[in-house]
Amino acid sequence: MSRLNEESLRIANEIINRYPIKKSALIPLLHLAQEQEGWVTDQAMRHIAEILGVTPAEVLGTCSFYEMFKRSPVGEYQVNVCHGISCHLLGAENLLHHAEDTLGIKEGETTQDGKFSLEGVECIAACTEAPCLQVNYRYQNKVTTSDFNELVQEIIDGERSDIPKHGSLAKVRQNISPERLAGIEPVEHAEQPEWLNRNGQDS
């Protein structure tokens, strides 16, 4: 069920074909798995390992290195409040507490209805706009407590179509004309070391 479904698998194969080495498709495929379920399931990681010819441990090693891959279910809207130094000086702590009170959850938790997850994060590189936060990785700048209330209300009312659902990052897909694709040249003709050749082949 939570392995890659047919549609994801079709896209997965497309992605794999872009790379001379199958294993290179690992991160894009993890995005794909997250898009399908909203988070990356163990079964999906096993499935990815199977189709890339690596071990599940290697997939987990990569997946767990990146914050943005969630390995347990999160809300539809992932709220990341920055507590980097600039935001901190301009009231991030206050904002985070306010968010906790408003959503009725603690940092790191998800609301009962599965709508919101709240997290404090390190600097998200928008110091000029402090205090800032992200909802599903879309920036909200110079957020006051009342801005936050308004934002939450708008999301609940379905008025923020600019913010996609969680896990949709991978939907921004590369669209490259076929002749420019990496690895489109048959591997055996490419001037590459032997091992590249080997790993690139289908099993």
Add this chain to the structure above:
Amino acid sequence: MSETMHSQDLINFTLNGEEVSAANGDNLIDACEKAGVEIPRFCYHKRMNSVGMCRMCIVEVDTGRGPALQPSCMLTVSEGMAVNTESETTKKAQDGVLEFLLLNHPLDCPICDKGGECPLQDQTIAFGPGETRFVEEKRHFEKPISINENVYLDRERCILCDRCTRFADEVVGDPLIHFIDRGNATQVNTFPDDPFASYFSGNVVQICPVGALTAKPYRFKARPWDLEEIESTYPNPLGDRITIQSSRDQVLRFQGLDKESVNWGWLTDKDRFSFQAFQSEYRVQEPLVRGGGLNRPDRNGLGLVASSWSNVLTMATDAIKQTVPDRIAVIGGSRLTNESQYSWTKLAKGIIGTDHVDASLGDELPPQAILGLPKTTVNEVCSAGNTVILIAPDLKEEYGTLYIRLRHAALENDVKIIELSPTETGLSNVAAITLHPRPGEIAKVVHSLLTGEGPVEIGGIPKELILQAHELVKDRDLKVVYGKQSIAESDQPIIEALSLLKRNPNSKFLPLVRRGNAMGAIQMGMAPGLLPGQVTLAEGSEAFNDIWPNLPNKQGMGTEEILQSAADGMIDVLFILGADPLSDFYDPELVEKALTTVKSVISVDLFVNASAYHADIFFPASAFIEVNGSHTNIEGRITPIRKKVTSPGTTRPDWMIAAEIANRLDHDLRIEKPEDVWGELSPRSISHANVSMDSIGATPEGQLLESTDVIELEEIEEISDTRPFDSYSLRLVLAKRMYDRGTVTQMSPSLKEFTGTSQLHINPTDFKAMGIQNGKPVLVTAGDRNLTVLVIPDKRIPRSIAFGYLNQTGEDLRTLLIKGADSIDIRIDPTSRVG
């Protein structure tokens, strides 16, 4: 290649103010060690790639731009480099690194197995701060967790040096453990419910520089300072070097011994944890005889009863005296040390006077195919830029440490492996090319491989593929690693293939034998028509006549013929030396018949195995941890086997049993200690001319036997015709798996659960085409033999091949073997489902 050329030149650098020289291309950390300065390290291991993970080996280096701190494992030594490993800066840096490494380390040394032999402990005392400034909470993990059946992982103790994970990935190709999570939360772990199922997992315990990885069989058994150790050799075909460690006369573990020549310190789990078997409660400690109530010897008794040495010796010699030499035979002997093998050969051939002596169990190549080809060594095979032809069973299953060496050679030394194997193996993904010759047709394939000629399809392989391989092979000096790939295939095709490869100028060969000291057995004359020292009975008799009074004058029988004539009632006394033909020989029915027909079956073994259960007399022998002697590996390298613990009960070394029997036959074997063997043999054997007990132990790499060129592989005029293959059949391949129902595995509690169940593996496409239902046993036929067994799809198996592992639980796949067939085709009937 350029690396090896460079490494010949020496360069000079300054180490702590002194001018020293080093091999160009060496790591600084190695160069310093060779110059006598040991730099502390955790992550660096000379058998793996450097990663610069732990920073402990940081030293002050000046390459002309002023002194700076650099990790010495990541730095290549260069001309004029000034290195200071003792400066205040270096010391302060190392002290600081240690303080960091200890931040999260629990310091639970008093309850840690590693305590006393722990690099972290030792280096903290030598280089560390002695005090910590860290007052915060250390990180916590559940401790310890099992990462497989034999290895525990304590993540709190782990310093993230990357040794175990590099080992799993780089050295053995089983990346089932990995760094998980990130930053302060980084841990080594497996995927959930996906254990570190590697045949080599015990090695990570040995290389862990802290107590994070510990072995269950050794856990809390002893303190390192209570252990006594001795360097020895594990009697497997590679002759892996080990140290045997014991406490209070009990062996507690085997550790790999890192010498240049063979295993580089690595061991398979099967060998590492097998120390349990030799000290099993099931070891037979007293002589046994077939008998009935009140321990009375009774030839018709149902079981074996305890007896005494004098009794069994008398019974055995009476049995020998009551018959003629031609009705006495000896099979087995590959478990024995060289010295015991010599003693038994001398007893059988020189004193009793029978040449019916064969250590092989019908699954070894004949002696001329093992001795009669120009020899090479593992190191020579693995040296840079070589081309290796691999005609072998899956090395990962049968020759674990050779698998590691060849894998390293392919990945790091630019060695091109041309693999000729009926199925995919552990080495296929590092081989330059893998060809799957149909069993029985390998000679044709080798012919095309060498000449580049042939029809569009040769032995199941398309010609383009062979031509690709031919490009890699032509005009190259070849190193050939070869052995019997399947017992469902006759020797002839491989012998023909070897003969073709021998014609290629400068080809060198490394034979693979199937059992422990089978190479020693051949060298010691434990084969019909052979005498010790690679000479034939006919040519060598003169040299041995003076001390072997009753040498037979005609060649005797091999194992198969011995068993056949035993079954026909032509053998009265059958010795079985540390072998279990009932489980190992390809025709168990014949063995059963032989064992029940022979008047006196005499077993010399550690355990009452299936065959020994049919014995009339049982001599309990000592294991290799309890005797002094030596071992000969596939290269012909003799290394010492040394006694570490006392032999249990009244068990005796095999050579002593032979000497006792000779004594009761009114002959003096003149062997009172293992050394005596060499005193007799070295003046009489050219290949053993310089071998003595002292010389074997004198060099770290043992002693390589010279070839005598007396025995040569006969030239083949023409390749035999192969049987046509019908496309409705599957050709059978039966091979060994690392874990089977063999005695050593079954007698080691840590290993016995790993034995699998018998099944046939076929290609998923064949599986689908036949419409076999998953999980349902089906009827399999080969000629008039049939068997109902589970068939499973396996993508490592090429089309039209059926592959099975021998000696697993459940159905006996040997049932499918047809006597005398070159190769065996089977049919699967998916409609006749059972149950």
